[in-house]
Amino acid sequence: MWTILRDVHGCGRPMSGRVQGACRLTEDINDFRRNVREWLADNCPEEMRTPMKGEFDAPWGGRVAQFDSDAQKMWFDRMVERRWLAPDWPEEYGGAGLSAAAVQVLAEELRRIRARPPILSEGLWMIGPAILRFGSDAQKREHLPRIARGQIRWCQGFSEPGAGSDLASLKTRAEDRGDHWLVNGQKVWTSYAHDSDWMFCLVRSEPEASKREGISILLIDMETPGIEARPIRLISGHADFCETFFDDVRVPRDNLLGERGRGWNIAKYILSHEREMIGGSEFEGVTPAPGDLGATLPRGEAPDGMLRAALADYDIDLIAYEAFKKRMADEVTSGTSPLPAMPSVLKNLGADLEMRRKELAMSIGGSEALRFDEEGGAAARTWLRSRSSAIAGGTTEVQWNIIARAALGLK
């Protein structure tokens, strides 16, 4: 047995060709990290290294992209130029074609300087990966480069008034009319539908088939006649979510993503990306660091003991969660198969932390955090918005169901 552990130790030494190969790889990655670090030092404007106030504080791209400042535009343009909005996508579709390890290094270096995301994009986070995996070559060539350059803003047409947690019971119809699909129905909670250029939309294309087998995904240009998006005023005072109505909307036949009637599988794939996005608190823009909230306590007086305890409890969970995400990324890089139900795990843990973070910020802010005017309302608005993280992309309870079934085998 003694020798077992000794031998184990021995294989960490640079003796075999395999190990030497791994060392060269490590050198390449270290070079890459140095280059990224230098480039970011020169190209990420100082203003883009300050915390965002909320998701309204970042550009979203699109046909009529808006920027709040020159720094925002410069940062966006430079990242587009490096193709680092979609670092892992193949170069032929507008990505940078980086390896998983390099993508991780880039993310770490961005996080290290606390850089703001150059863009927030459901195209990059959700539909892009699905088109890469399930799209036709024509769809890839049409959509991916434009997403990778932030030129088209996408929204997600999933939930309906009668299909929330039970998403597969959706009723929006798509009738096969030969050269096009005729779409009728209604979506709800469509984030930013009124500001978006395209929608990826779940429709019922096979009314006779069973609930999950009759669903297809259509890619729909929001300028198509017959689409109306009505923003819904939310508790935050913002109107990020819409009701979207489809009245005899003609969608070209080729805009079907993947196979007809097989959209549920693609939807699950997209949902897994949405869950990882919510779990990563991507909307907040900057990865929160332990101690951030504590640093906002009024100086010079001892904080309330119970508030301090809640902060420490939160920071411990935040450290554990950051370690968890790092471990998962490292395991992907080293080829370990991912944890079962991983997106659901990430989503529930991340959403819980995000909501606790916002609640604690409200408690620290006291009555000042209750302000609801233009000047001082950011804390309250982001707190109110954070509730959606436990609901969107499948509620926390739906995720527990998925984890219990897929990871624990309980049914």
Place this chain on the structure above:
Amino acid sequence: MFSELSLSLSDEEQMVRDTALAFFGEHADVARLRRLRDREDVRLYEPDVWKAAAEAGFAGCIASEADGGAGLGYVAAGLMHYAIGRNLSPVPALSSAVLSLTALTRCAAAARWSAHVAAIARGDAIAALAVDEVPRHDPEHIAARTRAGDAGFVMTGRKVFVLDGLGADLFIVAARLDDQGPIGLFLVPASAPGLEIAPVKTIDSRNTARVALHEVAVPKSAMLSDGTDGLCDLVLDAGRAALSAELVGIAESCFALTLDHLKQREQFGVRIGSFQALQHRMAHLYCQIELARSVSFAALRALDDGAGERSLLASAAKAKAGAVAHLAANEAVQMHGGIGMTDEHDIGLYFKRARAAMETLGDTYFHANRVARLLNY
């Protein structure tokens, strides 16, 4: 915070984990603990089992090969503790292989102690750390003290909750230099005149002792740390990181036993695992165990890599793993129902060890407070 630490296990570390699970599962499983308890064994571990573990390289995990160790480091020591937690293995690993070896190998005059290190790595000597003096862990308030003696120091004090103190060959004792000085670490042989060791029975049936020092004389060289080099903190953080891994193992065993139970036990004509009220709690626990495992790795890796935030990660890991093991043990008893409260079922042994391991070297409250202090609030 740990962007440059790898938090996945290398191939060799996975082999260490599998070897540890196989070894402790076979030679030091929960049935072994139960037998030791039932026969009122004095040591509450079997020296020959620990000797076999040492031959497999576990006792000398963190010591260098030159010193007769396996040179594998703290992640490997943590994987051993994970296996110990899974099996409730009654072995003096924390005291001898982590706490004491850290003190002896990381002290300024480490070269002097290589014979002791080799003996501990071989399993021929057991060493124990004597820090606590009051019921709640509080290493900054130490009353044990030294004064200058004829050829070194004379030590006085009373220590409690000395793990594996009974039958130990060596003690590493935290004591103040003079009445008001910094807290140093001193090596005291068990045979030193004036050292008094008394067993204390605890809920987890592990070897713990009270140690009193009545004017114990040690040579000058016995001072491993003069209290200004941070050695005591390092030793404690190493123990906390290892304990966090043990707590992950305990949580995982509680979880596995409970999951099996939910898939077998029938009530109302169905398996109780079909109830959503239980499914959601198990799914939550599953996620929490993954969090604890991750932060535990981070703490262990930081010890190996000498990373700057060692203390923050050690405290976060100990706090989180303690809380998660506590949750897992309580959920396990609850979901087992009445059978979970019987002495016959192993769940109770895990339940009790979880509480003791959570308490050891600072509980969740202690470490949450330390995290807040380290983060400056």
